[in-house]
Amino acid sequence: MTEANRGAGASGERILLGHGSGGKLYRDLVKDVFVKAFANPVLERLDDAAALAPHGRIALTTDSHVVQPLVFPGGDIGRLSVAGTVNDLATAAARPLALAAAFIIEEGLLLSDLTDLCASAAATAREAGVPIVTGDTKVVERGAADGLFITTTGVGEIIVAHDLGAEAVRAGDAVILSGSIGDHAVAILAARGEFKFSADVRSDCAPLWGLVEAAVSAARAAGGSAAGAEALHFLRDPTRGGLTTVLAELAEESGLGVEVEEEAIPVSPAVRSVCDLLGYDPLTLANEGKMVMVVALEAADAVVAAVRTTEYGREARRIGFVTAAHPGRVALRTPFGTRRVLDMPVGELLPRIC
């Protein structure tokens, strides 16, 4: 049984254009698949809009998820769509309050596949402690969508009083990375089968609110005085474009320099091998379960220790620092003490033989 066809459900039954047209077929699909999977009182009302009661400042984010294949080692589009949005909210130090999920389904998708993917999304949402309270479903003709597209929008309650972002970053701040990079991109590449290899890699796709909450608490405690949680300055997740892109954005937006140690950046042996084989740079590969955190130096050790107690942050470590030198640029220090500039990757990820 292929990963795409795993799970129970009326075998062979497929999504039809009729499922998207608003009538009984549609209503039944919503109840039997979405409401059943996401199961919460707000959603079960099936109102067109969900009423919420947030406290304080809120963060809002949205992401479209288009991944092939729909299921891959370590995750699937369902898990990805929830984790991705939870993680975007987390970069604003926002506890996820509610998610909305819009599904664009290609006519012909197996009902069992849709059910499995929703179950995965639901499990991820439960793990992150956030309900999927509303959604939408459209069905398009065969060929018009790659199986399934999911757009997830999330609302979260910001738990810090200060503004996170590049403006808060200071020279001397520590740059912390929560774990190994390149896993998601390589897992997808292997699963797509265009370059025939198999690799001992699983996507790192995971919701990181718990990890960020631990970092916030540790920064707050280390901050000590009336400064509160101000030791935490910047959070961003290295998705498309990888770690390099986040660091380049950090340098560009803050107007400061960034320096990281190549040896400190964890890369799994399998990811390293695939990169050496195809000519990729692991620092530019997408991740779906990692966080870059920039904190005041005094709080760095405490934040690393706290993140390491969380499920997805066990390999967290300091990888570098912010500096007044080479403003706007990112320098990578090689294991030999030499340095090179890290630039944002350009365009499509292409393997090379030269």
Add this chain to the structure above:
Amino acid sequence: MCLALPMRITAVDGVLATIASAGLEQRASLMLVPDARVGDYVLVHAGFAISVLDEAEAGETLDLLREIGAFAPDDGDEADDAG
């Protein structure tokens, strides 16, 4: 002008070999190195083995590569199992 990776032959099936390197497995053609055997380290370029690496020296390279290149996650937590 040529990316080539040292990999170890783990199986041979006619002219095709299964080759491996630290968590990566692939197939490559041995057409250019017909004397290669299971256990040999070969340089692989564009899906073909182009040279059998001198064993003593190959070991040196791979240790070197591991030291400067492959920084595996520590604390016994394998990144592969996240998620």
Add this chain to the structure above:
Amino acid sequence: MTPADELLRLAADLRAEARPGLTFMEVCGTHTMSIARYGLRELLPAGMRLVSGPGCPVCVTAMADLDRVVELARLPGVTLATFGDLIRVPASRTTLAAERAGGADVRVVYSPRDAVQIAADEPDRQVVFAGIGFETTAPTIAASLLEARARDLTNFSVLSMHKTMPLPLKALLELGETPISGFLLPGHVSVITGTACYEFLARDYGVAGVVAGFEPHDILRALLRLVRQAAPAIEIEYGRAVRPEGNVVAQRLLEQVFEPSDADWRGLGVIPGSGLALRPEYADADAALRFPVRLEPPLEPADCRCGEVLRGVTDPADCALFGVRCTPEDPVGACMVSSEGACAARYRYRGLDD
């Protein structure tokens, strides 16, 4: 001694032993990459110059050849299979990436064998393989062509733009534009060719050459050998992979399938006998014969100095377009597109002076 210590020791030896004013040319694009990746220029003695040569297959492919690849990709029924290296290279008026977006069936493969498999899987497509690369790569295309024949595939053909290495070095020395004390000879080309083909450098021109591997230690060791030679000679540093006689099986395969032809090298012009053309016995697999196309006159981008860069005459930073109008995101010439191009490698180094 750790690898880092050893590298620094090699660098110290080099600084101690090299007399000032030496200029070495690293021929191979992968060496260019390694030097950039490990920040090796920082470790070199102050008076030593390292210039890049014409060993980047993408960079030296003539515009007319690139235009031919594009025209073939545009033919209905043709699947243009290529290494990833060619996708973003600017041809006279377009790129393969742009053509693909416009509907051309362009597919990136890691190995020419994968292109043969496409031909087997899709008998209604005419698979044309864009053959770039030097002696390292040409045997893999030769082997794949024979595999296609053995499998009775009549829908597989090759556009050979392959070139061979020793003759451009001779051309460079004849031009005498840059005084070259020695060459870092290509590591993987030499795996195939062996070293006899380079003897003329020392014998007729008094220029030394050392075949170098690609780890930073290899490169510094090779430079040390160059510096230590009492009289110009050809040596092998990359002994674990390169034998003086080369790979005889691969050489025989090249002779069986290809014959020397005149090749047009960007920046060097036509070098007689430096190309590899399919032998008449393989005319049926020659894409240039099977699909004659009409070409518009090639357009060289104005002010592009790639040619001079490839000859080691101009430093990328001295080109007026460099970093201003010609960047990795928006390249004018091939030297910036190819990750191995001298300009792309130099671009990564700019600005970190402090």
